[in-house]
Amino acid sequence: MIPMNAITPKLAELLEQEITAFATCWLLKLKSGEELGFTDFDQDLNINNITYHSASGFTPSAVLSNSGLAPDNLEIEGMLDNELILKQDLIAGKYDHAEIEIFLVNYENLNAGKLHLKRGWFGEVSIKDNMFIAEVKGLTHALNKNIGDLYSHRCRAKFGDEKCKADLSKYTFSGSITEAQSNNTLIDINRAEESDFFQYGSIKFLTGANQGIAKEIQSYTRSGKIVLASPLPHKPSAGDSYEITAGCNKSFETCYKQFNNAINFRGEPHIPGITKLLKV
CATH class of the missing domain: 2.40.30 (Elongation Factor Tu (Ef-tu); domain 3)
Known part of the structure; x- marks a missing residue:
């Protein structure tokens, strides 16, 4: 198996030619297990028994990768008039957190392999007119998450989870x-x-x-x-x-009066706020 960051000798040879025949492909792996392929080529492509549809109207922003720990920046635009990308499916959350793989192929020699450009997951998706714009979050996005808990007047648990324990x-x-x-x-x-x-x-x-x-x-x-x-x-x-x-609005009053669950409240409602601390 060829590593994600490597290309075959044949593909390297094709890339060095003065005239190239490359197309961008997108592979979406939905949470349901369904896989959908799209390409900016003017014809459908069959790669590893997956059809990459040419009628999707997918357009990527510039693919930017950072050498540091800053999150990578990428957005995907697509049309909603394709039978595979429906507005109601986007609203219903069918594509939420879908894994996406973006790569180049030589459409005249698909057996030459892939040049991988980006791998990530769908983030926020917005819809405007007949278009959708999907934010693609890279692997470094996970580094932005807070590690540990922060002091808060409101509860940090999710209603009904293992910390809240509400039935x-x-x-x-x-x-x-x-x-x-x-x-x-x-x-x-x-x-x-x-x-x-x-x-x-x-x-x-x-x-x-x-x-x-x-x-x-x-x-x-x-x-x-x-x-x-x-x-x-x-x-x-x-x-x-x-x-x-x-x-639950995560307030101590609601936890105590509405759900009788104050013993599991995951916040600090009695710690003075910044206004109190600044008073002399």
């Missing part, structure tokens, strides 16, 4: 939509929980066009109005069933 089954309920005002504003008039009970929680659809899709809840009012943090790929219909889980 989410006690705060998960079922229901069905009675009205959908838009792709991110839903109504269930049968909900009776207090306002903000589901804020920062999640909702997962069990039936309908959005079956299997989960979204974070931005706000909830006692009238049964549920506003999502990001829109669903399809507008729900009345009668679509769902499962909804309460959220």
Whole structure:
């Protein structure tokens, strides 16, 4: 097996020629295990039994690699009118954290091997008109993560995780939509929980066009109005069933009064803030 940072002698020979015949290819490996190939060549290419589609409209920014520890910089632009890259799939999170491999091949001699340019993972994806822009995070991006905990007035645990220890089954309920005002504003008039009970929680659809899709809840009012943090790929219909889980704003008061879980609070609510410390 040829290492990622090496090329075959044949490919090196082709690169040294005055006139070259190279195309850029992108291989996406989704979390589901599905692999999708794209190329900027004007015809589809078959490489290792994977079809690299030419109609994707993929365009990369300049591929920049740093010798230091600064994160590499790369963005991928693509069109949404391709049958493989659909707007609703991007909104649904199908491509979230997908692994991407970018390389060059000689389209006149595909057996000569690959020149690897970049490997990373999809980060933030934005959609504008008929285009999407995906940030590609390289291996050095992991070095930006905080190691250890920082003092904070708010809880550092994720609601329901091994540090929080709250039993989410006690705060998960079922229901069905009675009205959908838009792709991110839903109504269930049968909900009776207090306002903000589901804020920062999640909702997962069990039936309908959005079956299997989960979204974070931005706000909830006692009238049964549920506003999502990001829109669903399809507008729900009345009668679509769902499962909804309460959220936590990570304050000590909420942890104590709403969930009776103060013993597992992972914050320091009684440490004076910077205003107190600056007072003489």
